[in-house]
Amino acid sequence: MNFNDLKIFTSIFETQSLNKSAKSLGYAQSNITERLKIIESTFNSSFFVRSYNGVKPTPQGKEMYKFAIDTLNRLEKLQKDFRQEKNNILTSELLLNYAMNQENMLNIETDKIVIKKTGDISSEALKHNYKIIYSFKELNSSQGYKKEIRNLKSYYLCSEDLPVTKGLPLIVNSDLECPFRKESLKNYKIAHDKKYLEINSFANILDILQKGIGYSLLPDYLIDLKKLRKFSSEPVNIVFYVYKKKIY
Incomplete structure (x- = not known):
């Protein structure tokens, strides 16, 4: 017996007719009859009483129907969950x-x-x-x-509406492990007396840059995306890693 047999059983139960069930499922009636015999043999029970005008479920047939409906509903939910499985x-x-x-x-x-x-x-x-x-x-x-x-090709960027001046503060991420922060501060402390600004998120850094408050080392794809411009013409390559789960 398989899941398809449960679908056949529920169809017979709901139509109370082997002929109607065969037509609705697209099977020959002889196939439906044979599958029902296999189902009843599997459970060693008689699930329907045959008569000239169709079939009527026995008490065991009614219990089997509850089981079949519950199982098919669980199967449908599982299939739906697998299709919508989140990454x-x-x-x-x-x-x-x-x-x-x-x-x-x-x-x-x-x-x-x-x-x-x-x-x-x-x-x-x-x-x-x-x-x-x-x-x-x-x-x-x-x-x-x-x-x-x-690699992320990066530049020091500022607002496209802001003229490049020496008085702008450098803005860095407050995350000490951020590679953009590390690269930015390599020579900044030696070459500048002014204190740099530490900001706690990438989104906030972008917001500050767009308001024309400072400049920051960022990927070059943001130039068009966020209406920024190069503060310096020297590119900086930032390495990153992508790990993808192996499928065996």
Whole structure:
């Protein structure tokens, strides 16, 4: 007996006719009769009383109907859940923006996205089963994942409406492990007396730049996307990693 047999059984129960059931399911009546015999043999029970004008369910048939309906409903729900299974994705805030705008790989309506600071991604990756992980740092353990090494071409950017002047403050992410912060501060402390501004999120940095308050090292795809301009002409390549779960 299989799931299709349960569908045949429920059809017979609801139509109370082998002939009507055969027509609705697209089978020959002899096939329906044979499958019903197999179902009854499997449970060693008689589920219907045959008569000249159709079939009537026995008490055992009524119990079997409840079981069949419950099983088929569970099967349908399981199939629906599998079709709508969400991708678990781990990423930093900036790389989430990159993946959504440059790769079109993420769907915020269906994917389960976990955002962590760069320094917390390796430890978080060990706690749950993620299908894709975007990280600026290599994972401490990447077993079961295929690793891709990529580069983000970046520039120091500012508002497109802002003239380039020497008095603008540098804006960096407050996450100490952020590679854009590290690259920005390599020579800044030596060459400048003014204090840089630390901002706690990528979104807030963009907001400040668009208001013309400072400049910051960011990926070049944001130039057109966020109406920014290059504050300096020297590109900086920032390495990041994409880990994709292996399918065996």
